[in-house]
Amino acid sequence: MKIRDLLNQFGPSFSFEFFPPRDEAGFEELFEAVRMLRRLHPTFVSVTYGAGGSTRTKTIGLVARIKQELVVETMAHLTCVGASREELRKVLDELVSFRIENVLALRGDPPKGQKNFMPHPEGFGYGNELVSFIRSNFDFCVGAAAYPEKHPECPTPGQDLENLKRKVDAGADFLITQLFFDNRYYFDLVSRARRIGIKVPIIPGIMPILNVLQIKRFTELCGARIPTDLLKTIEAVQGDPHAVEHCGVLHAASQCRELLSRGAPGIHFYTLNKSRATWAIFEYLKS
Numbered sequence: 001m002k003i004r005d006l007l008n009q010f011g012p013s014f015s016f017e018f019f020p021p022r023d024e025a026g027f028e029e030l031f032e033a034v035r036m037l038r039r040l041h042p043t044f045v046s047v048t049y050g051a052g053g054s055t056r057t058k059t060i061g062l063v064a065r066i067k068q069e070l071v072v073e074t075m076a077h078l079t080c081v082g083a084s085r086e087e088l089r090k091v092l093d094e095l096v097s098f099r100i101e102n103v104l105a106l107r108g109d110p111p112k113g114q115k116n117f118m119p120h121p122e123g124f125g126y127g128n129e130l131v132s133f134i135r136s137n138f139d140f141c142v143g144a145a146a147y148p149e150k151h152p153e154c155p156t157p158g159q160d161l162e163n164l165k166r167k168v169d170a171g172a173d174f175l176i177t178q179l180f181f182d183n184r185y186y187f188d189l190v191s192r193a194r195r196i197g198i199k200v201p202i203i204p205g206i207m208p209i210l211n212v213l214q215i216k217r218f219t220e221l222c223g224a225r226i227p228t229d230l231l232k233t234i235e236a237v238q239g240d241p242h243a244v245e246h247c248g249v250l251h252a253a254s255q256c257r258e259l260l261s262r263g264a265p266g267i268h269f270y271t272l273n274k275s276r277a278t279w280a281i282f283e284y285l286k287s
Contacts, residue, residue, distance in 0.1 A: 001073055002141035003102045004173040006043050007201050013043035013266030014282075015075075015203070018273050020047065020058035026273075027058075031065070033275040038070050040282055043266065046104060049077040060091070064098040075143065076100055079108025080130050084122035088130070092138050104143040104176065105130040105167075109221075117153075128166040135171030144172035146193075146202055148185035152223030161192055168198050175200060176268045178222050179207040181230060181251065183258050204259050207270035208277040209248030212238040249277050253284035260285075 007013050016037050021027050034045060047062045063074040076095055078088065095103065107127040110117045119125035124133065127144055134142050144167040150160040164175070175198075180186060186204050193202060209215045212234050219226055230251055237243035256267050269278050 001101065002173075003044055003073065003075060003143065004141045006073065007174060007203075007265055012260050012264070013203065014040065015043050015266065015268045016045045016271050016278065017205075017268060018045065018047050018062070018271060020062055021273065027062075030062075030273050033271070033273055034066055034072075035070060036275045037271070037278060038072055040279070042072060044073040044075055044102065046075040046077060046268075049079050049106075049108070060094055060098065060100075063095075063100055067098070067100065073102070074100060075102035075104055077104045077106060078130070078134075079106045080119060080124040080127070081108035081110070081117070082120055082123075084120050085124070085133065086122070087120075088123070088133065089137065092134065092140070095140075096138065101139075101141055102143065103134060103140045104145070105134055105172070106145055126163075126166075128163070128170040131167050131172050132170040141173050142171055143174050143176055144168070146175040146177045146189060147223065148177050148180045148189045148204075149224055152221075157192075161189075161196065164193065165196055165198055168200055173200060175202045177202065177205045178224060179205050179218065179270055180224050181255070182225070182227050183255055186259065186264070187262065201265040203266050203268045204255075204264050205268045205270060206252050206255055206259075206281075207272070208245070208252040208281060209234055210245050210272060210274065210277060211241070212244060215248075245277055249280045249284065252277075253281045256281060256285055 018030055021030050045066055047059050049059050059076055063076045066072055067074045078091060105127055124130050131142055131144055134140055146164055147160055150157045154160040177186060190202050234244050234247050271278050
């Protein structure tokens with residue numbers, strides 16, 4: 001079923017994002033995490049797509065297996081990195097053959113070791129071009145990315161918002177935000193987006209902090225900022241992984257409560273292929 005038809009059908013949506021593991025053992029661990037989180041009745045789950053299409057086969061295999069074996073709606077990520085139009089068409093044809101109906105269309109990050117994004121000479125340089133290509137040639141429900149604190153490569157928030165509108169005008173059905181730790185950035189993004197005519201659902205993306213060094217690396221890459229008080233709190237306990245996770249879960253749960261109470265259409269969890277933290281956040285939300 002298409003995600004655009006599922007959003008708000010039964011109240012706020014909850015969705016989980018996973019990435020393809022490197023080895024077979026990791027796949028079984030991941031599938032067990034998905035199986036456990038399935039008990040929370042997610043609206044959909046998504047699977048990321050490696051830089052340069054490095055996990056293409058794994059991504060397709062995972063979304064197909066999750067949908068077929070666990071009967072959960074799935075969404076495959078797809079990026080422009082290192083791919084021509086025909087190569088992208090083949091990936092999309094393969095997704096169609098597995099009856100996958102939802103795609104998250106992304107420009108993608110440069111492959112490891114490459115500083116700047118370099119489009120394939122026969123491919124696309126921007127996310128809106130990929131959205132348009134999918135919309136013109138296939139019947140997928142198409143999602144796209146939004147940046148509450150702007151894309152790190154974009155010079156100004158205003159220009160970033162214009163880029164976001166291009167993706168929506170090209171045919172994106174809904175948006176999922178990059179991770180953030182201060183809800184003001186999300187609400188500001190939504191307010192500014194509505195003022196320029198972006199009407200599609202904007203789903204906030206939440207990542208519970210599990211590791212201090214890891215989250216610093218992630219935020220540096222995506223341009224998100226950790227609030228000073230939160231950073232001090234997790235740094236004070238960084239020698240105790242359980243204490244860091246506890247702080248991360250509490251902060252994420254607080255974010256989710258406010259986001260939902262103020263009208264967010266749902267929550268998209270960046271799970272890091274773990275089920276415990278996401279499960280704990282749900283327990284807090286129910287309390």
